[in-house]
Amino acid sequence: MNEKRISSEPIYSGRVINLRVDKIAMEDGRVATREVIEHHGAVGIVPVMDDGRVILVRQFRYAVGEDLLEIPAGTLHPGEEPAACAARELVEETNHQATRIEKILFTYLAPGYSNEGMHYYLATGLQPCEGQQDEDEHVEIEIVTMADALGMIENGNVRDAKSVAGLLVARERLEHRL
Amino acid sequence: MNEKRISSEPIYSGRVINLRVDKIAMEDGRVATREVIEHHGAVGIVPVMDDGRVILVRQFRYAVGEDLLEIPAGTLHPGEEPAACAARELVEETNHQATRIEKILFTYLAPGYSNEGMHYYLATGLQPCEGQQDEDEHVEIEIVTMADALGMIENGNVRDAKSVAGLLVARERLEHRL
Numbered sequence: 191m192n193e194k195r196i197s198s199e200p201i202y203s204g205r206v207i208n209l210r211v212d213k214i215a216m217e218d219g220r221v222a223t224r225e226v227i228e229h230h231g232a233v234g235i236v237p238v239m240d241d242g243r244v245i246l247v248r249q250f251r252y253a254v255g256e257d258l259l260e261i262p263a264g265t266l267h268p269g270e271e272p273a274a275c276a277a278r279e280l281v282e283e284t285n286h287q288a289t290r291i292e293k294i295l296f297t298y299l300a301p302g303y304s305n306e307g308m309h310y311y312l313a314t315g316l317q318p319c320e321g322q323q324d325e326d327e328h329v330e331i332e333i334v335t336m337a338d339a340l341g342m343i344e345n346g347n348v349r350d351a352k353s354v355a356g357l358l359v360a361r362e363r364l365e366h367r368l
Numbered sequence: 369m370n371e372k373r374i375s376s377e378p379i380y381s382g383r384v385i386n387l388r389v390d391k392i393a394m395e396d397g398r399v400a401t402r403e404v405i406e407h408h409g410a411v412g413i414v415p416v417m418d419d420g421r422v423i424l425v426r427q428f429r430y431a432v433g434e435d436l437l438e439i440p441a442g443t444l445h446p447g448e449e450p451a452a453c454a455a456r457e458l459v460e461e462t463n464h465q466a467t468r469i470e471k472i473l474f475t476y477l478a479p480g481y482s483n484e485g486m487h488y489y490l491a492t493g494l495q496p497c498e499g500q501q502d503e504d505e506h507v508e509i510e511i512v513t514m515a516d517a518l519g520m521i522e523n524g525n526v527r528d529a530k531s532v533a534g535l536l537v538a539r540e541r542l543e544h545r546l
Binding site: 192193201202204205206207209211212214217223224225226227229250251252253254255258260265296297298299300301302303304305306307308328340343346349350351352353354355358362 | 370382383389394401404430431434475478482484486524527529530532540
């Protein structure tokens, strides 16, 4: 299976995303259109305290018009290593730094139209520190037990794909099942 | 926490997505830009056979330039009920129909810039039937045990956020843990 690019039209170049529309040829020769969001990639962090509780962040998400409760996350700066980005975002969003940052997962988020890939980290050995949030974001911390986080997935209070994936894989890892 | 729209500029109106760029006012009065992908919403299905095996689909994803192994999924038609869409996509992509289709989860996929919401269903009581794939997609079926699917999450062969979230929540549901 493959699709070959015939032509590519840049539509928009922005702060977080770019959009281009490509004309492609499928293996059987038919021609189709593919809309592609270009994104620098991102990290998500599951910060687990020594007592087993997880630090989540709540913020207003303009695109969906709701406050969402999520794992801490952020976009890679140009050239930034994902693990370094995870350490930076953890401090910025939660005012904690980690002794151990361990890669647990990589996923695409919406591969039907976006190339955004997310690197997930389990952060442990947490210590409070001074963070500094990005100027145009406002994030509130909520610290919950892993059992409560799972209940929030069940009842819809956590309704963000990266957060569901990250929390469940982190729990598997912590319980040595994965 | 809230952000109020000051103005909105439509950039692109396409087949799968639209893009608009809004100027917004934050609660403290500062002004910022928000890039928003508009999407009709989607469904993801975790089809579990009577013997416990899961039907996954492999397809080339142009946006990321790779073949990905995913749960069956598809975009809502205008006005379509998510459960009806799940039943339709299950037949189209896997050539199976389900006796039971049960909602197990809702998540946004990339709420930082996209309003796409995904409704997840557990499909059981599966029976083979005749499907008809969409003209511009080519999907291959792979049937694996749930244990193999978890191994594929661990080793990176399943690297799609909705698939990780859907598979792990479906397993919780099947094992009556969630």
